[in-house]
Amino acid sequence: MKITAKEDMKKMEEEIKNCKKCELWKTRNKPLVGDGSVDADILVIGESPGYYEDLKNKAFVGEAGKILDQLLNLINLKRDEIYITNILKCHPPRNHNPSRHEIDSCSNYLYRQINIIKPKIIITLGKYASKELFIRFNLGFSKISELHGKVFETETDFGKVKIIPLYHPAVACYNNVMVDVLKDDFWKLRNIIKKCD
Numbered sequence: 001m002k003i004t005a006k007e008d009m010k011k012m013e014e015e016i017k018n019c020k021k022c023e024l025w026k027t028r029n030k031p032l033v034g035d036g037s038v039d040a041d042i043l044v045i046g047e048s049p050g051y052y053e054d055l056k057n058k059a060f061v062g063e064a065g066k067i068l069d070q071l072l073n074l075i076n077l078k079r080d081e082i083y084i085t086n087i088l089k090c091h092p093p094r095n096h097n098p099s100r101h102e103i104d105s106c107s108n109y110l111y112r113q114i115n116i117i118k119p120k121i122i123i124t125l126g127k128y129a130s131k132e133l134f135i136r137f138n139l140g141f142s143k144i145s146e147l148h149g150k151v152f153e154t155e156t157d158f159g160k161v162k163i164i165p166l167y168h169p170a171v172a173c174y175n176n177v178m179v180d181v182l183k184d185d186f187w188k189l190r191n192i193i194k195k196c197d
Ligand code: SF4
Pocket: 016, 019, 020, 021, 022, 023, 024, 025, 031, 088, 089, 090, 102, 105, 106
């Protein structure tokens, strides 16, 4: 009998709960696999769970999460219409930048999630998530400041996928200029989603 996307994700959740492939398992509260609908057309990928995400076991619940919610509201996109995850599933102490070893240890879970969800659009938030996906799909990463808001297309095992790198909402926590940049990019995103419907 064919396993459903929900069952497949559940199975992976169990694996991640017991994962010790990098040192982050020692300091995490609980790993955060992801949030939202496994049937979503849009997959959002951030960097790693922050302090509050680790505590509440929910994606984007801190200050950056409030900004992400405002941006989603702006284009009338609900959290249950998307799936949100990170390249690392465990909170790095003091929010340190993901190391190459941590990304290499954890990224297999992310690529399995992509194959389970089979999104039409992948939104990468920030430098680390964008760089990882660009390397994976041979898209030639330069700088997030040059790439944000642009659409890149790649071929996957389940068809063509659009990858859209954006700034991480955390950049807007103390910088109103970046709020406007993110808003502009989300408007562009809305038009791309409309074309994909
Ligand atoms: S960050 Fe990823 S690889 Fe490291 S322990 Fe957590 S689930 Fe495993």
